[in-house]
Amino acid sequence: MAYRETEKMRKRKAEARQRIIDCTYECVTEGGFRSARITRIAGLAEVATGTIYRHFESREDLFAEVFRLATEKEITKVTEALNTPGNAAERLEAALRQFSERALRGPVMAWSLLAEPVDPKVEEERLAYRKAYADLFEKTIRHGIEEGCIPEQNARQSSTCLVGAIAESLVGPLSPTHTNQTTNKNDPLVDAIIRFCMQGLTGTRR
Template sequence: MAYRETEKMRQRKAEARQRIIECTWACVSEGGFRSARITRIAALAGVATGTIYRHFESREDLFAEIFRLATQREVDKVAEALTVGESTVQRLENALRQFATRALKGPMKAWALIAEPVDPKVEEERLVYRKAYASLFEQAIQDGIAEGCLPDQDARLTSTCLVGAISESLVGPLSPTQTKTPPGHENNDNDLVETIVCFCIRGLTGTRS
């Protein structure tokens, strides 16, 4: 008789897989992908290292899955922000501010997703999600052109420029080697966010809304 996996076994496997994912993200959140070692992940998840490889073909596959899940949450937050505001310009401001603010509140997480040197499989996912952000901005820009609050422009190219500008402007501040904010300068992050938003909106409109 062929072996048939029981529902209980499937549930146990699913739970183990979820623990592996959660513990991997916890490691990445603390020190980036570089610090997420399989032995540590296994110990935190309460499984053998071999169990991890039964769920994921390789370390790179595990990291790519973590990247997909984490970045999709951020893309969803930007999409949500693009629904708030009376005009397209306001909605774009909200989305840009959301992107930058969330990144600066969780700098190690954001560094891992935006700029940390990673394996090729994870880099492929990074490119996919940069396109996802750009697609959201592209649709918003097209809406703004239709509304008449944005000048006519190549929405696809402009959206790519937005993603590049905001990502590049955050690389330095998010870097683990960046000097910590000195006491009394806690508002630096707010200034950075507003500078990014101002720059991007000026690029879209030619003025600050």
């Protein structure tokens, strides 16, 4: 008779998988992907290391899954900011502020998502992450052009420039050598990033 997995067994497997993901996420939040060692994750999740590889083909697959989950949270927050009241330029400004302030409040995770050296599978997710932001910004820029609050321009190219500018502006302050200095004193940095991005987008000095 063929083995048939019971509902109880399926539930236990799903719970173990979720614990592995949650503990990996915790490790990345605390010390980046470099600190997420399989032995440590297994200990935190209270599973054998072999159990991890029954749920994920490789460490890279596990990290890619955690990267996707982390970026989905950030993209959701930016999307919420883009849906706030106001014209397109005001909504873009709110989204840029949301992105920057959240990054500075969680510098280790933000560094991991933006710039930490990672495996190729995770790097693929990073590229998808940047594209998702560019898609959101492009849509809003097009709305702004239609409204007249943003000058006529190549919306796709401008959205890509916005993503690059904000990411590169944050890399230094978020790097491991600077994270201990991340406090409310970074508010001027957020303002400077937004001023640069919005002046470049609208051509209006802010």
